Amino acid sequence: MTEVYRPVGGKLLTRQFYFLALLALIAAYFLVRRFIFGIGDVSNLSDGYPWGLWITYDVVTGTAIACGGYAMAVAVYVFNKGQFHPMVRAALLTSVFGYTLAGASIVVDVGRYWQLYNVFLPQYANLNSVMLEVALCISLYVLVLWIEFSPAILEAMKANRALRMLRHILFFFIGVGILLPTMHQSSLGSLLIIAGHKVHPLWQSDIIPLLFLITAITMGYGMVVFESLYASVNLGRKLETDLLAKVAGVIPWLLITYLVLRIGDLTLTGNLAALAEPGRAPILFAGEMALFGYAIVSLLGKARRRHPTHLFWSALAVVLAGALYRFDAFLIAYNPGPGWHYFPAVGEMMITLGVVAVEIMAYLFFVKKTPVLAAGH
């Protein structure tokens, strides 16, 4: 664990950066409207669809994509694969902003945001609530992530004293940082169990917490590969193909486990029969399976994994498959009953785009200005 991390350097205010800033500004406009005129002014959310794009993308999918830090921590600290340590900081960086903005999205999404503080008052806590578990766990994890990531910021600030002190306690936060996502990523799935028949039979299952957890970890690894390749293409860094191939080697086995569990469960419960029903659900299901299948096939062979383009497309497929799985379960194949319709409003989409833009801007800022990426060997 003696890697040297260096800021990439280079110009921060590029054309792309300005474009992202523009997106963020548009989102800010809609956010101001949302907070003054209310949630109905910018969104299409309703009592039938209280969870729309913001929860499904920003929170459920966003935190799964941001599981890179968690997935790498599991690999490095639980399975003791020290060789991946150089990639931990970059993975943590995507996690920090993924989770922070997911938490912030909750404030945007909750209709009466001025009541949100009640979640943190212990006298009102309902300890049987999955939602409470998710809320507290994610808030706590955001804090833990910032502490885990703080060495990069402290190094950039040259705050050596604080850095030395932090090193003594960091192991504790790394431990907590592995525990918390395990809890809430599965709980995000448990939220759907409560929704009962509103969730389509092809997605509703008693083991949905486990399925969400496995896909979150695979999406985390997928994102680590994707992020590294992104840095190579856009920041002129050397390809880390050897390491990426090893990271990506885990993905197909996790996905196979996931598919066996999911299809096995569907068969046992007899819900697989819903595939024969007309409608868009079987098509969506097939789409997921195609993406998962593509990722498995293209990552299973050792030789294919060594091609960056293969890695790129299959990492993208892993992330998209996990995202589609979440979108289907939470939104597209979700049926709250007759009379309800939902398609995200322009304001909703612009806010989500803004969130993504801020994430990328933050990534670029930290990668260029603080020691996040390992110096080339």
Next chain:
Amino acid sequence: MSEQAQSLTETDIGPNLSNQLEIRGVSRRRFLKFALSITAAMGLPFGMSREVLAALEQSQARPTVIWLHFQECTGCTESLLRATHPTVESLILDLISLDYSETLLAAAGHQAEQALADSIAQNRGNFILVVEGSVPMRDGGIYCKVARKTPQEMLHEIAPHAAAAVAIGSCASWGGVQSAAPNPTEAVGLPVALEREGITRSDGSALPVITLPGCPASPYNLLSTVLYYLTLKKLPALDAKGRPLFAYGHLIHENCERRPHFDAGRFAEAFGDEGHRKGWCLYKLGCKGPETYANCPAIEFGDVGGNTWPVGIGHPCFGCAEQGVGFHKALHEQADVKSVTPPAFFPEIFTEHPGGASLAGAALAGAVGGGGAVYALNAGKKLKKAEAESSAESESESR
């Protein structure tokens, strides 16, 4: 009364409560339900219901109770006697040995005073003293006399020998309606009266006082307190004002069924307006729920059921149980909210649109999807180039 019950009356009736249930027309099922709900009201865990039931059924030790009336309206006694489960409640009264109560005593005059003196002599240090009504401190308490004795004299005489005291109702707890300005009799509650008169138990230790404020006090809070003592042989946990935490631990506001309206900013602005008819929050009409500690929203009031308690039927809580609120603040005065005062302005939370796809929305979604695809394809191309370069490099290196 059924035939079986009749035959029971004729034969021997056991000393325990369980022996009397059938005669009083209380089914076993109803009795168990009562035991369960009273366990919950005491804030005890579900598993304790068995102990509560045992205490109800097999209570041999009937604690002696001496019930004194000072400056009051007898409303607390009435509310206890007029509860709509009279059978069960009178059974509870049977659990205690009510040796002296001016309202319920069959005896009168000197006979009654003799009963009081006898009971104190027999149960010295063991009886529970229940006080209903406030103590007038002005002019030595001459404004309230029973058998020519002022409350002060009675307390000096009786209180030192009690095991514990219960101040039932707001009057006995903190002065109640008599203490409202200008408070002509200088009425105070039992705890203050004991302190000012310097009354302690005969061994010099302080007399524990449980206060059960309310106007009238909820009879279930007295029943729960008595049962708690019978079940666990100790007094329940009290707050700084001597109120059992199981009943007075939360603000009315915290468990109020109209709380969501408060949080959402939906207030009745006048009696009979649209908001009032729709059952919105009564805060702006002067509801004192946000500063009054009591369990009314949980167990309701008056025992009629069907959501009958002041707020439930559309009247603002007037804070009868809270010192300095009930009888002190005007009905229309807004409560001093203990938690969070509502903002003046609430953003709407309801969407006006039907929720379907708009043309702009669909176009934007398409643009985002298309843009993402183009960007990914481009990145893929760049990567292919980088891959070719790096493989060329490594080949040249290996040569």
